[in-house]
Amino acid sequence: MKHLMIAAALLAATAYATPFAFAQSPIDDTPATGTLQVWIGGAEGEKLPAFLADFKAANPGLDVQVTQIPSDQFDTKLLTAIAAGTVPDLVRLYSQSQSGLLATGAFAEVPAGLVDPESFFTNTYNTTVKGGVAYGLPWDAYATIFQYRKDLADKAGLEAPKTWDELKTFAAAMKEQGVEWPISLDVGYDIYNAQGLNEYVHQNGGSFINADQTAWTINSPENVAALEYWGSLISEGFASPDGPKFLDTVPWFTSGQIVAKDNGPWLEQWLVDANGADWVKSxxxxAPVPAGPDGSFSALGSGSVAVLKDAKNPDAAWKLARYLTEPATQIAWYKTFGALPAVKAAWDDPSIASNPLLDAEREALQTAVDIPQVATWPQVGTYLGQQMELVARGQASAKDVLDDVQSFAEGAGLGN
Amino acid sequence: MDKPHPVVTAVLYGLLTLGALIALLPFAWVLFGAFKTQAEIMSAPGAWLPQNFGNVSNFIALFAERMFGRYMLNSLIVSSATVVTNVLFATMAGYALAKLEFPGHKLVFACVLTAMMVPYIALFVPQFFIIVQMGLVNTLTAIVLPMAVMPIGVFIMRQFADSVPTELLEAARIDGAGEFAIFFKIFLPLVGPAMATVAIITFLNSWNYFLWPLIVAQNQDTYTLPVGLAVASQGAKSTDYGLLLAGAIVVLLPVLILFLFLQKYFVQGIAGTGIK
Structure with a gap:
């Protein structure tokens, strides 16, 4: 609601502002000068200033000012700044939440020739492409992968399941070993549930939105069947509708209450934090997420850096963006912060290539699927995530739920 | 009235103690968590007590690496300024609305009531526009200004001022006191408790205020404690819970100290106005 009100005020405010078109000037290789304002959410802002030492050394005439913004309020702050014209030069965007920001039209096009789009994972690069125009450069990339307790699977003589059917066989065998809830599904986690369902939907050949992102297709037969499969994992006793909730994942996984989960690659570090590297190793x-009839598709998460149209120093901003997406910088950032590179070449570095846990991740990134990049996705996705709980608890059929969400989505529109 | 049977008293006290313990448990968890390492918090099953109460690394990190000293100074400046302006202006406005006859005073009071009903988020963008026009972006003044006189304070003071006998003020007027002398020498000493209530409510509001200070600040030098806490707790790939909990203690402490000193007024203020 808060976002809606700010967005409404923003539209009213920008209605009278004449858009000012910059001529597209190529970004040269001379050192940047002046002041560069960077807004960045989360912990990255804590590490970034020191990380930029090399960049600063190469651009001695440039003053880089990095401001950390609390991630969950980043959009609100940036929307207000866009409305008032007090924007920074460069910001960090998240593929899951950026659609509302991009819809304001406040971002500058990526200058022609700045980078080679082919050097990024294709789906990751496309997260900021609208109408064939890129408005940001991918900085890091994540895809969910099937993560499981190797020791318990070995004990039961099981391999990682490759298909939907094998997943149930895997879970049934684990249940025989005394595991109460072999598979962990997110229930009651709103928009993240919907993002999780997006995987199953694509695995079954469906999609929440049509190919050119102009109409919702939430209640397609493929999607209904995908939600039915998801629900059957719970109704057949392989997963609990009550947990683990987000933070409980690590303790449940550690104790063997759950043995498998589609999760991002960060789970490894969480488990290292809690149990030590040796525990994680053994x-x-x-593995790639189990494939449905249409194949194995993971949920994509990506972060980009983008430059504002009203940036005071776009030249320096693009130079920094280019620097951050060079393979060497991407590897260095991975070593500093643990963020996985969006640039394919960086994955050949031994620090990543030698970690067997990341093999599946690399494979998954080739085909991982993005959420619908439309401005109303936060509302639609949240509603869908909430309604999925009815299926998880056997209170409504998959068809009824998706019909309902489809009409909700049609009411909300696309917001672009 | 007869004294209740000792057994009844014992049961009542037992229940109250139990209730208090349940209410305090989350706070105890926060306090203990502040002394834990990230591994201790993430491990299963989590222990209640930290392994080492001497582990103050979270607190050291907050002040040494995360600028908490600066945030706390900013918060103190903002909260003190807000308390002073609110108490002064709300008391003056309350006095005027309750005791002075002037054209349109009912309309003014209606405006105050209306202002209380507008959700603050609706005013966000226009307020920020004004601040930008005034050239005050990224200043502590910009954080204080929209909160300098809160309608709730005016409302409380006006209701309280109503209970001050008008005869007293008239007697002073007959004795030749001017309007300011009446206000400062006669009226103010009588409304101490209400002023304390306004001061406490204002302090709590401005101390905990998050969104506006975040919007106004353009770099971390102007962050207040709640904003700084939100930023500092975010670790690589996951929340740094040790820092978050230690930060929560740091944010909570001044309020707790204030409460210990002004306990009487807290209860009076909440009971008297029905507002917390």
Whole structure:
């Protein structure tokens, strides 16, 4: 609601502002000068200033000012700044939440020739492409992968399941070993549930939105069947509708209450934090997510850097963006912060290539699927995530739920 | 009235103690968590007590690496300024609305009531526009200004001022006191408790205020404690819970100290106005 009100005020405010078109000037290789304002959410802002030492050394005439913004309020702050014209030069965007920001039209096109789009994972690069125009450069990339307890699977003589059917066989065998809830599904986690369902939907050849992102297709037969499969994992006793909730994942996984989960690659670090690297080495394994009739598709998460149209120093901003997406910088950032590179070449570095847990991740990134990049996705996705709980608890059929969400989505429109 | 049977008293006290313990448990968890390492918090099953109460690394990190000293100074400046302006202006406005006859005073009061009903988020963008026009972006003044006189304070003071006998003020007027002398020498000493209530409510509001200070600040030098806490707790790939909990203690502490000193007024203020 808060976002809606700010967005409404923003539209009213920008209605009278004449858009000012910059001539597209190529970004040269001379050192940047002046002041560069960077807004960045989360912990990255804590590490970034020191990380930029090399960039600063190469651009001695440039003053880089990095401001950390609390991630969950980043959009609100940036929307207000866009409305008032007090924007920074460069910001960090998240593929899951950026659609509302991009819809304001406040971002500058990526200058021609700045980078080679082919050097990024294709789906990751496309997260900021609208109408064939890129408005940001991918900085890091994540895809969910099937993560499971290697030790328990070995004990039961099981391999990682490759298909939907094998997943149930895997879970049934684990249940026989005394595991109460072999598979962990997110229930009651709103928009993240919808993002999780997006995987199953694509695995079954469906999609929440049509190919050119102009109409919702939430209640297609493929999607209904995908949600039915998801629900059957719960109704057949392989997963609990009550947990683990987000933070409980690590303790449940550690104790063997759950043995498998589609999760991002960060789970490895969480488990290292809690149980140590040795525990992870002998107990954790990863694999591509089990394939449905249409193949194995993971949920994509990506972060980009983007430059504002009203940036005071676009030249320096693009130079920094280019620097951040060079393979060497991407590897260095991975070593500093643990963020996985969006640039394909960086994955050949031994620091990543030698980690077997990341093999599945690399494979998954080739085909991982993005959420619908439309401005109303936060509302639609949240509603869908909430309604999925009815299926999880056997209170409504998949068809009824998706019909309902489809009409909700049609009411909300696309917001672009 | 007869004294209740000792057994009844014992049961009542037992229940109250139990209730208090349940209410305090989350706070105890926060306090203990502040002394834990990230591994201790993430491990299963989590222990209640930290392994080492001497582990103050979270607190050291907050002040040494995360600028918490600066945030706390900013918060103190903002909250003190807000308390002073609110108490002064709300008391003056309350006095005027309750005791002075002037054209349109009912309309003014209606405006105050209306202002209380507008959700603050609706005013966000226009307020920020004004601040930008005034050239005050990224200043502490910009954080204080929209909160300098809160309608709730005016409302409380006006209701309280109503209970001050008008005869007293008239007697002073007959004795030749001017309007300011009446206000400062006669009226103010009588409305101490209400002023304390306004001061406490204002302090709590401005101390905990998050969104507006975040919007106004353009770099971390102007962050207040709640904003700084939200930023500092975010670690690589996951929340740094040790820092978050230690930060929560740091944010909570001044309020707790204030409460210990002004306990009487807290209860009076909440009971008297029905607002917390």
């Amino acid at each position: 107990n954790l394994a990863t």
